[in-house]
Amino acid sequence: NHFFKPIDRSAPPSPTKRHTKVTVVGTGNVGMAIAQTILTQDLSDVLALVDNKPDKLRGEMLDLQHAAAFLPRTRILASDDYSVTSGSDLCIITAGARQIPGESRLDLLQRNLNMFRSIVPELARRSPDSILMVVSNPVDVLTYVTWKLSGFPSNRVIGSGTNLDSSRFRFLIADHLEVNAQDVQAYMVGEHGDSSVALWSSISVGGVPILSFLEKQEITYEKELLEKIRKAVVESAYEVIRLKGYTSWAIGYSVASLARSILRDQHRIHPISLLAKGFYGIGDEKEVFLSLPAQLGRSGVLGVTNVHLTEEEAGKLRHSAETLWEIQKQLGI
Numbered sequence: 139n140h141f142f143k144p145i146d147r148s149a150p151p152s153p154t155k156r157h158t159k160v161t162v163v164g165t166g167n168v169g170m171a172i173a174q175t176i177l178t179q180d181l182s183d184v185l186a187l188v189d190n191k192p193d194k195l196r197g198e199m200l201d202l203q204h205a206a207a208f209l210p211r212t213r214i215l216a217s218d219d220y221s222v223t224s225g226s227d228l229c230i231i232t233a234g235a236r237q238i239p240g241e242s243r244l245d246l247l248q249r250n251l252n253m254f255r256s257i258v259p260e261l262a263r264r265s266p267d268s269i270l271m272v273v274s275n276p277v278d279v280l281t282y283v284t285w286k287l288s289g290f291p292s293n294r295v296i297g298s299g300t301n302l303d304s305s306r307f308r309f310l311i312a313d314h315l316e317v318n319a320q321d322v323q324a325y326m327v328g329e330h331g332d333s334s335v336a337l338w339s340s341i342s343v344g345g346v347p348i349l350s351f352l353e354k355q356e357i358t359y360e361k362e363l364l365e366k367i368r369k370a371v372v373e374s375a376y377e378v379i380r381l382k383g384y385t386s387w388a389i390g391y392s393v394a395s396l397a398r399s400i401l402r403d404q405h406r407i408h409p410i411s412l413l414a415k416g417f418y419g420i421g422d423e424k425e426v427f428l429s430l431p432a433q434l435g436r437s438g439v440l441g442v443t444n445v446h447l448t449e450e451e452a453g454k455l456r457h458s459a460e461t462l463w464e465i466q467k468q469l470g471i
């Protein structure tokens with residue numbers, strides 16, 4: 139490259155900062171929404187895309203590269219060969235059979251398990267120090283599968299879990315109260331999807347704990363409305379899939395926020411799927427991944443927040459753990 143004339147040939151090379159590299163496996167609707175959010179938010183210096191459909195993959199890579207004039211500078215690589223992923227800091231797996239209308243997330247499992255056998259060992263071998271983040275459904279079981287197949291310590295294997303459910307929850311509460319969703323603190327934990335658990339007691343808006351506020355005002359009907367909101371959260375993924383065929387934008391932003399907390403060592407708290415044995419009465423023998431509010435940083439999961447759960451909430455978590463454990467036992471991993 140002779141475009142620039144060196145200004146001083148004898149000068150030592152300037153110190154270069156360590157590059158950040160993110161891999162996204164699966165360039166479908168979800169993978170591409172994540173990729174484009176990571177690009178626009180300037181979260182990585184290198185972005186590697188992998189898919190098993192080479193034409194679609196190359197098309198997506200070119201389409202993103204053609205936006206270079208409007209984006210922070212990021213090197214975009216794409217290949218169906220995993221060598222392109224080498225040295226990643228964060229690997230996000232979105233490859234998967236798509237949930238078809240009416241299909242439960244657990245029905246997807248068998249279809250996705252074999253796929254993961256061809257993906258995870260390749261990523262783990264080429265980026266042995268990376269953090270693996272699973273998005274494909276059923277996310278909690280596939281995060282367990284990824285942990286087992288990778289041999290990584292559990293703090294470096296997470297699932298996007300209920301981070302998305304929680305943002306849907308916060309949106310619906312914010313919409314009802316006509317406030318900014320960023321001022322709403324509300325967590326959904328447990329299993330992503332149908333049996334996720336809403337932590338009512340921890341909901342606050344602008345620092346005001348909502349439940350005790352309502353109780354003091356003796357506004358009981360509002361509680362029913364909150365239960366309606368919880369149901370709406372669970373239904374909302376199905377509704378979007380029914381209406382547009384897939385979900386993409388919200389999961390894209392939700393995963394980008396996790397990526398930011400990890401890559402920029404933000405120590406922020408997110409409800410994400412992590413190895414939950416030993417928490418809230420989940421037996422030590424049950425190696426299941428469920429979402430709990432956890433602190434995320436450069437080394438992955440830094441700690442799990444000790445939130446107060448009612449006996450009913452903890453019971454629901456243990457029930458999900460039981461269900462997942464029964465399924466996992468049949469996988470033979």
Ligand code: 6V0
Pocket residue numbers: 163164165166167168169188189190191232233234235236237253256257272273274275276277298299302330384385386389
């Ligand atoms: P999609 O648009 O069908 O994309 C899947 C992509 O994976 C396609 O481009 C495939 O070519 C690719 N693929 C298939 N097999 C392989 C393989 N062996 N290696 C590499 N790539 C492969 O699906 P979509 O993007 O809509 O969804 C992807 C996954 O994300 C599904 O499992 C969804 O259920 C899941 N979601 C999870 C969410 C969450 O909150 N955890 C939210 C939304 C979707």
